[in-house]
Amino acid sequence: MNHRVGVLLGIAAVALLLLPQVASPTVLHLAVIVCFYAFLGQAWNILGGYAGQFSFGHAAFFGIGAYTSTLLYLHLGVSPWLGMLAAGVAGMAFGLVSGFLSFRYGLRGPYFALVMLAFAEMLRIVAENWGAVGGSVGVLVPLLGSAPLQFQFASKRSFYYIILALLAGATLLVWRIGRSRLGYYLLAIRENEEAAEALGVNAFRYKMAAMAISAFLTAMGGTFYAQYLLYIDPEITFGTTVSIEILLRPVIGGAGTVFGPILGSLVLTPFSEIAKSLFRGFIGVHLMIFGAILVAVIIFLPQGIMGLLDSLWRRYGGGGGAR
Numbered sequence: 001m002n003h004r005v006g007v008l009l010g011i012a013a014v015a016l017l018l019l020p021q022v023a024s025p026t027v028l029h030l031a032v033i034v035c036f037y038a039f040l041g042q043a044w045n046i047l048g049g050y051a052g053q054f055s056f057g058h059a060a061f062f063g064i065g066a067y068t069s070t071l072l073y074l075h076l077g078v079s080p081w082l083g084m085l086a087a088g089v090a091g092m093a094f095g096l097v098s099g100f101l102s103f104r105y106g107l108r109g110p111y112f113a114l115v116m117l118a119f120a121e122m123l124r125i126v127a128e129n130w131g132a133v134g135g136s137v138g139v140l141v142p143l144l145g146s147a148p149l150q151f152q153f154a155s156k157r158s159f160y161y162i163i164l165a166l167l168a169g170a171t172l173l174v175w176r177i178g179r180s181r182l183g184y185y186l187l188a189i190r191e192n193e194e195a196a197e198a199l200g201v202n203a204f205r206y207k208m209a210a211m212a213i214s215a216f217l218t219a220m221g222g223t224f225y226a227q228y229l230l231y232i233d234p235e236i237t238f239g240t241t242v243s244i245e246i247l248l249r250p251v252i253g254g255a256g257t258v259f260g261p262i263l264g265s266l267v268l269t270p271f272s273e274i275a276k277s278l279f280r281g282f283i284g285v286h287l288m289i290f291g292a293i294l295v296a297v298i299i300f301l302p303q304g305i306m307g308l309l310d311s312l313w314r315r316y317g318g319g320g321g322a323r
Contacts, residue, residue: 016164020157028156034269035163036224041249041261042170043217048247049255050174050183051210052190053108057116058246060098060123061091061215063237065222067127070139070232073150080151084223091219092212094119099211103204108193117243124238138233141226151227159228166224167262170217175258177213186210190256218246241287245272248290252297254306263305268293 020028040062047053068090069083078086098119102112128136146154153159177183185206188196193203226232236242253264268290275286301308 020160025156028160030270030273032156032160032163032228033273034265035160035167036221036228037245037249037269038262038265039163039167039170039224040218040221040246041253041265042167042174043214043221044246045174045250045255045257045261046177046186046217047207047210047214049250049257049260050177050186050190051207052186052256053207053210054110054113055116055214055247056113056240056243057098057118057120058214058218059238059240059242060116060120061095061218062222062225062242062246063120063123063127063232063234064091064094065219066226066232066237067133067139067222068219069223070141070226071133073141074139079149080223080227081149084151084220087219087223088216091222092216095211095215096208099208103207103211117240120238120240120243124234127234127238134233136234138231138236141230141232143230151223152230159224163224166220171258171262173213173217178258182206182209187256244287244290248294250304252294252304254304257304257306260304260306267305 019031023031040058044055044058048055065084065087068087069078069080072078072083072086073080098116102115107115127133133139144150144152146152148158177186185196185201188199188201189203189206197203222237225237249264249268250261251264252268253262254260272286272290275289279285297304303310
């Protein structure tokens with residue numbers, strides 16, 4: 001099985017590297033968005049999938065990342081490459097604060113999800129009413145054309161390779177976490193936090209670690225988004241829609257698995273782009289469709305697409321599962 005998986009991964013890697021050479025600009029843009037949401041899904045997966053802390057407010061970290069790098073660039077001239085790291089640190093700092101306030105007082109399940117949603121909404125309202133960050137008008141990043149040192153490129157090809165590298169790094173990190181002591185502790189906490197603590201696992205410490213890593217990566221995604229579209233505002237960075245888009249990919253693909261967020265993004269992102277174009281005059285229709293898909297997946301595929309593939313592999317592959 002390992003040999004087969006290795007061959008399939010090798011073929012997939014070659015195809016992904018060669019894709020920009022044959023893809024049209026539209027297809028390349030779609031590939032960028034697929035990888036982008038898969039990257040954000042991997043970031044959420046560490047906290048929501050492995051640690052079992054279902055967050056409805058990852059837009060908080062995403063927006064912090066987008067605004068941090070953009071404002072550093074516009075006001076201090078800091079390159080967005082460095083701004084991306086600063087954004088990650090800022091997002092991680094907020095994640096540690098919000099995580100401390102949540103986990104220290106025992107919030108979990110729907111209470112934790114709603115608290116994270118409240119944090120994101122709080123930041124959205126602050127950004128909308130704070131003129132120093134552009135208010136509700138948002139912030140426009142000056143177009144420089146081809147300026148690689150300033151994270152701007154004349155072609156989407158460069159953006160594609162950047163987000164592909166970020167996705168590969170995040171996927172490798174998730175894979176390593178899943179096979180480390182941290183990953184085993186997070187899974188134990190997800191399954192039964194009281195039992196894990198009774199066995200000596202410091203649930204608070206490891207949930208905080210998952211929160212820090214997840215927030216750092218999500219904030220980096222915010223920087224990429226800002227540089228790719230060259231415009232941000234409170235609604236498209238801190239809005240509830242962002243949080244929903246982030247968590248849908250790993251939930252539908254298979255939360256707590258290495259490739260779940262990628263499969264979820266491969267399925268949902270093209271569908272989302274098509275739905276947005278078909279229902280352009282009806283804002284939010286694609287989210288309603290997403291909600292219906294999510295309900296169907298929870299009822300019929302509670303372990304997501306990876307769970308389905310895993311069962312098929314067990315039945316027809318003659319092995320111990322596809323995961």
